[in-house]
Amino acid sequence: MRLLALAAGLAGAGAMAQFPEASQHYVQRLAGAxxxxxxxxxxxxxxxxxxxxxxxxxxxxxxxxxxxxARNADMTRTITRYEALSSDLTLLRAAGPVERALLLPARLDTEIGRRALEDFRPALPLTASGAGFAGVGFVGGYGLLALFLSGLGRLMRRRPVAET
Incomplete structure (x- = not known):
């Protein structure tokens, strides 16, 4: 069980460690837009x-x-999008890694996010924020699987039948 929990922890660490770089790719795409x-x-x-x-x-x-x-509608939409994306870019650039993780879901432009993910390639994070997210992912993955397996183990144990 511990080996499975360790594997889950490592998988969580690897996945979470990608967030700082993935969010940086998104911010770069957002800046280009x-x-x-x-x-x-x-x-x-x-x-x-x-x-x-x-x-x-x-x-x-x-x-x-x-x-x-139609041109009026196009320009109105373009100006509105420009103002919204500019505001989002300002907020995300000023945010630290944890704050960015909290802000990004509400500020995510799905088209820009999709394009950023198309070009994103997972890599070994060598930054403090990458290590921090890896640590959170490890604890989360290890802890969740350990809790699940522990609960499953308790359910599977035979309970002695009380004699009457």
Whole structure:
């Protein structure tokens, strides 16, 4: 039983140790998305400014035809996405490894996350945060399997039948 629990602990350590690097890949992808969206938004803002309009006024002028209404919706969606991703990037860059682990599920953009995981390759973490997550994973994996096997062992033991 101890050998199985040790194996579970090592598996948990290996899996959890990947989080700091995987989250770093995500933040790098997020930064790239923010950089690209900032080019589009800045270009739109420059066009609006050269026409003597604010962003909101320029968006309002995108109406009157099906194409212009669609373009308005596209730009509104792009600007909203840019602002949300920029905010997420600022928070995640400022966060430490544990705080990032807590923030990331609520801030995860699934498309960026999927792309980051496509390129991610597990590796041996040689950072303090990697070692910390490995330790948590080891304790978690070892502890959960040890508890499960202990409970299973108690259920399997024969209890003496009381004689009456």
């Amino acid at each position: 923010v950089d690209e969206l900032s080019v589009v938004v800045a270009d739109f803002d420059r066009s609006a400014q050269s026409a003597g309009l604010t962003r909101e006024e320029a968006l309002a002028e995108l109406s009157g035809s099906t194409f212009l209404a």
